[in-house]
Amino acid sequence: MNLTRRRFLCISAAALCAGASPAAPARWRGIALGAEAEITLHGPGAEAVLTEAIARVRGIERAFSLYDPTSELARLNASGRLAPSPAFRLLLRQADAVHRATGGAFDPSVQPLWQALARGGDVEAARALTGWERMTIRQDVTLAPGQALTFNGIAQGFATDVVTDLLASRGFGRALVNIGEHRALGGPWRLGLSDPAAGYLGTRTLADGAIATSSPAALRLGTGGHILDPRGLRAPLWSTASVEAESAAQADALSTACCLLDPDEIRRAMAVLPRIRRVTLVDGAGRLRTLTAG
Known part of the structure; x- marks a missing residue:
């Protein structure tokens, strides 16, 4: 399994239930978060939990999709004002924490800049609109x-995180959840690290934690990569940044920002954000550099 920023959702979980007899897994395939999706659950009660997991994913789509005009995010962008749901408010708090810790390198208000680059618009005018x-x-x-x-x-x-927490609450003690980023219950799980230019670089072990990986060149935007510096300070410094943490949301946001930060700036962010375990950086020549917490 390559740890890339792919948009394929795959959840494989096994319930820890002593003495339970083997049963056929519960499976679902469909579209989630704009991508092909598959969920496979093993263990007692898997069918009921599978239904819950799908409902949770659909709820996240209804909140954060850019492409559904009825989503909370689309309505906020259209009107400039929103009474947010609890989930939307929680994500705002998490985004704000990473924005502050990274000196603004992570900034969800970058959307006008993204659109200007994608459509050939006025980039400088769009950059002036950014600012969390x-x-x-x-x-x-x-x-x-x-x-x-x-x-x-x-x-x-x-x-x-939402799906992993659901599985844990329903007694699934060993699971690897991948909805673009990875989070594990139990383990160990072996995950491969790949870079768009350097290719496969090796494997790491994950247990009871999350890994999120960002690579600017994984998606082209205009003449550059898709990770943009909202501050206008610099182009990405790293070909790939991979963050290990307890929270997949925190790892996801920080991996995005790390592509734009030097090692000292990353260490300062790690000191501020709770439960960041390790950051792995890949430079343009495919060389690895690892920063650990503490």
Whole structure:
């Protein structure tokens, strides 16, 4: 299994239930978060939990999709104001924490800049619209004029956490959940690390934690990669950044930001954010560098 930023959702879980007899797994295949999806669960009660897991994923789509005009995010971008659901408010708090820890390198208000580059628009005018701090979060969320948000750098990790937490609450003690990012219950699980330029670089072991990986060149946008510096300071410094943490949402957002940060800046972010375990960086020549917490 290559640890790339692919958008294929695959959940494989096994319930820890002493003495339980083997049973056929419960399976579902479909579309989730805009990608082909598959969920496979093993153990007692798998069919009921599978139904719950699908419902949770659909709920996340209804909140954070850029392409569903009825989603909370689409309605916020269209009107500039939203009374957020609890899940939307939680994701805002998580995004805000990583934004602050990274000095603004992670900034969901980058959406106008993304659109300008994708459509050949006025890039500098779009960059002037970015700025997480220009948004107001109180009872309602209010965007500054011209602003729009994207949660593509954190929503897949958030979905991974939601489904993993559901499985844990229903007694599934060993699981590997992949909704663009990985989170494990139990383990150990072996995951491969790949870089768009250098290819396969090796494997790592994951147990009771999450791994999220970002590679700017995994998707082209205009003449460059898809990870943009909202501050306008620099092009990506790393070909790939992979973050290990307890939370997949936090790992997802930080891996995005790490592509734009030097090692000292990454260490400062790791010191601020809780439960970050390790950051693995791949430079343009395919050389690995690892930063650990503590």
